[in-house]
Amino acid sequence: MSFSPGTTDPDFADTPRFQQSLLRSRQLARVVRLSALAALLLWLGALLVGVFSPLSHWLPLLAINAATLLLLAAAGRSAWTVSKWRAEALGQTAAPLALWRKNSQAEADDEPLSAIERGLLRLGLALKDQLQRLGFDALWLAGLSLLALLVVAQAWRLDLPAPVAAGEGNWIAVALLALSAFGLVVIERHLSSENPAVWPEAAALGAVIRVVVAVQVLSIVCLALPDGERLWPARLAVLMGVLPGLLALELMIRAVLSVFSPQRPQQEPELVARSLVAGSLQWPPRPLAFLHGELHQRFGIDLRQVWAFDFMRRAALPVLALVALVGWLLTGVSEVALDKRGIYERFGNPQAVWQPGLHVGLPWPFGKVLSVDNGQVHELATSGDAALADPLADAEGPAPAAANRLWDATHVSENAQVIAGASGGPQSFQIVNMDVRFIYRIGLDDAAALAATYHSTDVAVLVRNIANRVLVRDFASRTLDGVLGAERESIGQDVGKAVQADLDRLDSGVEILVTSVEAIHPPAGAANAYHGVQAAQITAQALIARDRGKAAEQSSQARLNATALTDKASASARETDAKARVAELRFGAERSAWQQAGQAFLLEQYLEHLGKGLGKANSLIIDHRLGAGQAPTLDLRSYSFPLDPSAAKAAARPDQERSH
Numbered sequence: 001m002s003f004s005p006g007t008t009d010p011d012f013a014d015t016p017r018f019q020q021s022l023l024r025s026r027q028l029a030r031v032v033r034l035s036a037l038a039a040l041l042l043w044l045g046a047l048l049v050g051v052f053s054p055l056s057h058w059l060p061l062l063a064i065n066a067a068t069l070l071l072l073a074a075a076g077r078s079a080w081t082v083s084k085w086r087a088e089a090l091g092q093t094a095a096p097l098a099l100w101r102k103n104s105q106a107e108a109d110d111e112p113l114s115a116i117e118r119g120l121l122r123l124g125l126a127l128k129d130q131l132q133r134l135g136f137d138a139l140w141l142a143g144l145s146l147l148a149l150l151v152v153a154q155a156w157r158l159d160l161p162a163p164v165a166a167g168e169g170n171w172i173a174v175a176l177l178a179l180s181a182f183g184l185v186v187i188e189r190h191l192s193s194e195n196p197a198v199w200p201e202a203a204a205l206g207a208v209i210r211v212v213v214a215v216q217v218l219s220i221v222c223l224a225l226p227d228g229e230r231l232w233p234a235r236l237a238v239l240m241g242v243l244p245g246l247l248a249l250e251l252m253i254r255a256v257l258s259v260f261s262p263q264r265p266q267q268e269p270e271l272v273a274r275s276l277v278a279g280s281l282q283w284p285p286r287p288l289a290f291l292h293g294e295l296h297q298r299f300g301i302d303l304r305q306v307w308a309f310d311f312m313r314r315a316a317l318p319v320l321a322l323v324a325l326v327g328w329l330l331t332g333v334s335e336v337a338l339d340k341r342g343i344y345e346r347f348g349n350p351q352a353v354w355q356p357g358l359h360v361g362l363p364w365p366f367g368k369v370l371s372v373d374n375g376q377v378h379e380l381a382t383s384g385d386a387a388l389a390d391p392l393a394d395a396e397g398p399a400p401a402a403a404n405r406l407w408d409a410t411h412v413s414e415n416a417q418v419i420a421g422a423s424g425g426p427q428s429f430q431i432v433n434m435d436v437r438f439i440y441r442i443g444l445d446d447a448a449a450l451a452a453t454y455h456s457t458d459v460a461v462l463v464r465n466i467a468n469r470v471l472v473r474d475f476a477s478r479t480l481d482g483v484l485g486a487e488r489e490s491i492g493q494d495v496g497k498a499v500q501a502d503l504d505r506l507d508s509g510v511e512i513l514v515t516s517v518e519a520i521h522p523p524a525g526a527a528n529a530y531h532g533v534q535a536a537q538i539t540a541q542a543l544i545a546r547d548r549g550k551a552a553e554q555s556s557q558a559r560l561n562a563t564a565l566t567d568k569a570s571a572s573a574r575e576t577d578a579k580a581r582v583a584e585l586r587f588g589a590e591r592s593a594w595q596q597a598g599q600a601f602l603l604e605q606y607l608e609h610l611g612k613g614l615g616k617a618n619s620l621i622i623d624h625r626l627g628a629g630q631a632p633t634l635d636l637r638s639y640s641f642p643l644d645p646s647a648a649k650a651a652a653r654p655d656q657e658r659s660h
Contacts, residue, residue, distance in 0.1 A: 016195075016197055016198040017086060017197065017198055017199060017200060018086045018089060018090055020198060020199065021083045021084075021086035021087040021089075021090065021092070021094070022083075022087045022090075022092050022094065022095075024079075024083040024199060025080055025083040025084055025087055025094040025095045026095040028076050028077075028079050028080040028083060029080060029095040029096065029097050031072070031073075031076040032073050032076040032077050032080060032097055033097065035069045035070070035072045035073035035076060036069075036070070036073040038066075038069050039066045039067070039069035039070040039073060040066075042062045042063070042065050042066035042069065043062070043063065043066040043151060045058075045062045046058075046059055046062035046063040046066060046151075046154075046155065049062060050154075055160055055161055056160075056163075057160055057163040057222065057226070057233065057234045057237045059155055059157075060155040060156075060157065060160070060237045060238045060241065061219050061222060061223070061237050062155075063151050063152065063154055063155035063241075064151075064152060064155055064215060064219075064237075064240060064241040064244060065215060065216065065219060066151055067148040067149075067151040067152045067241070067244045067245075067248065068148075068211060068212045068215045068216075068243075068244045069212065070144055070147060070148045070151070071144070071145065071148050071208060071211070071212075071244055071247055071248055071251065072208055072209065072211075072212050073144065074140065074141050074144035074145055074148070074251065074273060075141075075204070075205055075208040075251070075273035075275075076205065077097065077137070077140055077141070077144070078137050078140075078141050078271055078272050078273035079201040079204070079205050079271055079273065080094075080097065081136070081137040081269065082201060082268075082269050082270070082271055083201075085268060085269055086268070089268075137258075137269065137272055138255040138256070138258045138259050138272055139255070139259075141251055141252075141254075141255040141272055141273055142251075142252050142255035142256055145248040145249070145251040145252035145255065146248070146252055148244060148248040149245060149248040149249060149252065152241045152244055152245045152248065153245075155238065155241060156238060156241060157238060158235065158238055160234040160235075160237075160238065161231075161234065162226070162228055162229055162230060162231045162233075162234060163222075163226035163228070163233050163234050163237075164226065164228050165226060165227050165228045166223065166224055166225070166226055166227075170223045170224065170226075171223075171224075173219075173223050174220050174223050174224050177216045177219055177220050177223070178220060180216060181213050181216040181217060181220070184209050184212055184213050184216070185213055187206075187209060188206045188209040188210055188213065191203070191205055191206035191209065192206045200271070201271045204271055204273060204274045204275070204278075204279075205273075207275060207278035207279045207281065207282075208247070208273070208275065208278050210278060210281045210282070211243060211244065211247055211277075211278050211281060214243060214281060215240055215243060215244060218236060218240040219237070219240070221233070221236065222234075222236050222237040222240075243277070246277045247275055247277050247278055250275050250276065250277050251272075251273055251275060254272055254273070254274070254275075255272055258272050328363050328364070329363050330363075331363045331364040332360055332361050332362050332363040332364075332367055333358065333359075333360055334354070334358070334359050334360075334361065334369040335357075335358055335359075336354050336355065336356045336357055336358075336359065336369070336371075337356060337371075338356045338374075339356075339373070339374055339375075339376060340356065340371050340372065340373065340374050341353055341354065341355060341356070341371075341372045341373070341374045341449055342354040342359065342369040342370065342371060342372070343369065343370040343372055343449060343450065343453055344359070344361055344367065344368075344369055345367065345368045345369070345370065346361065346362055346366065346367050347366060350450060350453075350454070352446075353372075353446040353449050353450065354369065355374075356374065370453055372442060372449045372452065372453055373441065373442045373452075374444075375441060375444055376441060376442075377439060377440075377441050377513065378439070378440055378441065378460070379437055379438070379439055380437070380438045380440065380460055380463055380464060380467075381435065381436070381437050381438075382434075382435075382436050382464065382467055382468055382471065432475075432520055433519070433520075434471075434517070434519065434520045435517075435518040435519040435520075436467070436471065436492075436495065436515065436516070436517055436518065437515075437516040437518055438463060438467055438496075438499065438512060438514075438515055438516075439512070439513045439514040439515075439516065440463060440510050440511060440512050440513060441510070441511055441513060442459065442509055442510060442511070443509050443510070443511050447509070448509035448510075448511075449509065450509070451507050451508060451509030452508060452509035452510060453509075455506065455507055455508055455509065456506075456508055459508070459510055462503075462506075462508060462510075463499070463503070463508075463510060463512075466499055466502045466503060466506075467495070467499050469502075470495055470498040470499050470502065471495060473498075474491070474494060474495055474498065478491075491517055491520070492515040492516065492517045493515070495515050496512050496514070496515030499512055499515070500512045590605070
């Protein structure tokens with residue numbers, strides 16, 4: 001239907017939807033204002049909650065309710081645009097959405113405009129004309145839907161903790177939501193009872209209101225049933241955002257697609273804010289009724305007249321029943337992975353241990369297969385945080401935290417252990433930090449698999465508890481020096497044997513392969529003090545060793561000096577004795593010679609000793625036979641040339657002896 005805006009057509013005046021257009025525009029304006037104001041308040045509340053308590057379940061509740069009311073405001077504005085067009089078609093002025101209205105035309109007539117203001121005015125009018133061609137309604141709907149989708153995405157957090165028990169604030173919010181939901185239900189019933197000829201947009205607007213009511217009812221459940229332990233109220237508070245999220249996404253897609261349709265001011269616009277998601281919220285649920293109606297209204301296709309669809313409708317129930325039966329029977333076919341074993345239970349009673357492969361048994365719930373490890377090796381530490389495998393580190397990146405083996409810092413894989421000690425003689429206790437790892441697996445035989453499955457709920461927790469108990473009992477009989485020294489090698493073997501013995505006694509089906517003692521040292525807080533004690537011990541031992549070395553050096557030097565003096569005295573005694581013996585022998589020989597030679601021997605000895613005494617002395621020989629009148633005469637006849645000093649000296653020696 002088309003007309004020229006600003007003129008009154010008699011046919012329009014007689015049409016019910018045109019007659020009620022002014023009243024509808026006022027009602028829709030109120031709905032848009034109240035919904036937008038409530039959405040703004042709830043959104044501001046969600047922002048405050050996100051600042052002070054980001055893990056509270058109030059954050060998704062407030063944000064999702066704000067997004068739903070914002071979608072109601074968007075749908076109301078889209079319906080207001082259609083009512084406004086009808087009111088203007090009758091020459092009436094529709095109710096504005098804003099709380100105030102500015103008469104820009106009067107101000108423009110009263111005040112003269114400058115050249116810049118006139119240029120900006122022309123630019124604004126041109127831009128407004130282009131936006132009108134695209135469609136203001138579609139742009140507003142797309143923008144508000146996108147904003148609602150962002151609000152839902154902001155509150156989408158599935159890691160919220162369990163909400164606290166319902167308090168006074170929760171019950172006040174429940175009362176307000178119940179009052180709002182009751183009022184919206186009344187409005188929705190009124191819109192659903194409207195004649196489509198009088199108000200065609202009432203059904204679509206009522207469907208959006210049903211979405212708001214559904215979100216508010218779910219919010220009441222989330223606020224009234226939390227007890228501080230159950231997590232599902234917090235999860236429901238987040239998951240109910242799927243409904244407004246789908247609605248916002250559909251409205252945004254419809255708004256974007258409507259931009260590509262021709263916009264004619266002379267033609268009556270259609271409501272863009274129609275939703276298949278909102279239309280499916282009805283009782284009894286008919287998900288395909290809305291789709292069938294759209295196809296029949298827009299394309300003239302009546303699915304009820306198609307024989308194939310009628311056959312599909314009649315055959316759907318038997319086919320679905322057959323598919324469900326086959327699917328139920330296929331639950332009896334089980335696949336056991338290569339690294340697993342399966343324990344087959346028939347009516348709750350274990351029957352056999354299945355190896356990897358395909359196996360056939362009774363369907364669920366009569367037959368069930370429980371998964372068990374098949375030779376997988378697990379590493380477990382005495383502390384819970386270290387039981388998880390360390391993530392792989394980049395080869396070029398920094399070293400992982402697990403590679404830090406220095407004990408002057410606290411490690412998550414270590415726990416404190418009390419051991420025996422002594423302080424000043426009396427018995428006391430000492431504390432050490434240790435990192436003990438257990439490498440274990442479930443036994444490879446069927447009995448071990450059954451025992452690991454039915455004798456313990458959690459194998460890792462069982463091994464850790466037994467290991468901690470064994471460590472407490474074992475370390476209570478050890479001392480600090482023994483733990484840090486010679487006994488450290490035997491700790492792993494003793495602890496591993498004790499843990500395996502306890503596991504075997506409980507028939508756990510677990511095999512301890514290796515017990516690795518990664519680290520045993522005093523607590524990290526006592527690192528500096530322990531280093532000082534170690535340094536003092538090392539210094540004391542060094543001083544003792546140095547003094548012992550000096551004492552050994554002095555003792556060796558004294559022994560060396562005593563030995564040297566003893567050897568020297570012995571040598572001197574032997575030399576003196578030898579000289580005495582020589583003198584004795586010489587005396588005996590001289591006595592024997594004197595007895596035989598007599599005075600000649602004495603003279604010879606006299607002359608020999610005299611020659612020795614005068615051999616190097618300057619002597620003056622005086623002969624009493626030389627007179628004063630006789631000159632000294634030197635007989636040179638015995639000398640010949642060349643002169644030999646040694647021969648001359650030998651020849652002259654007898655003469656000198658004779659002269660003496």
